[in-house]
Amino acid sequence: MPKRRPKAAAAIAMPAADPVPDAASLDELDRRIVLATQDGLPLVARPYAALAEQIGCDEAALREHLARMLESGRIRRIGVVPNHYAIGYTANGMSVWNIDDAVIDAVGERVGALEFVTHCYRRPRHLPDWPYNLFAMVHAASRDAALVRVAEIVALLEREFRGACKGRDVLFSAGILKKTGLRIGV
């Protein structure tokens, strides 16, 4: 393996000062909030007061800003993220499907609506050895249970989109190697 360069790799290339803030870039307060909560919310009785003090703004303004970030989807939600293994979801199967491009979106919407599918995306194929364009994550208490669910997807495709699926695979997780979540400005 070539020599690693963790130092060069660790920092995201980011100008110290962006003279032309564009609408799509991180708002300054958004950015300070992301940076201050990368390791989570403070575990104190008044977490927003603590956070406001840390980033140098008013607590009420901060809470209002967080509400706006939730409304606009810049924050998906605020809460806990359980370790899936610890709460019994020991089988995490990434099911991947080679779906006819003509019906991929209809299939994606349908598969994504199944209650046991936690994430469902269309992604590019990497031909010739990766023909799959639909990813549907299935969590279950065992591999057998996950495979039963994958079989339900097979049956659904057969029933409603006959001939659209040209192949599939399930990639089970054999271990979490890292789960730190988003890190910016490190």
Added chain:
Amino acid sequence: MSERLDAGAARGRRGVAAAREPDALDRRLINALQGGFPLSATPFADVAATLGLDEAEVIARIRAMLDDRVLTRFGPMFQIERMGGAFCLAAMAVPEAEWGAVVEAVNAFAEVAHNYRREHRLNMWFVLATERPEGIADVARRIEAATGLPVRLFPKEREYFVEMKLEA
């Protein structure tokens, strides 16, 4: 930078398995807190009142679950794409003989948010998160340079469904 990176590396070495199983009360808290944490002045007290617990107990429970890695995070979940950044799924085919070194090299990148081993020829699957969309290709190139292995990128072309809540 180095502190956070060192902490990440330490986590990588120790693994991320939970130290224990959550008990019944932990599970109640997990189910109640996967979203909708109040934006009030005293959110833990509000959560406690809803669940018939007391504020200090809720705080102590969350802290203990984080310490024992029953929880991997408590706080806001950001959707970086809505803030001008990008997420991208990526995969590599890592030879078994190089596995440990490649895990260490890949995990050392702050842009690697999650990393999973999966049973496939493409045996390492990770999520890259960057502040700018163009940062994805850049970090992928740097990971290739650090490991000597090609990185395949699987950007999402369309999101049909995302729901990360799981009943405990």
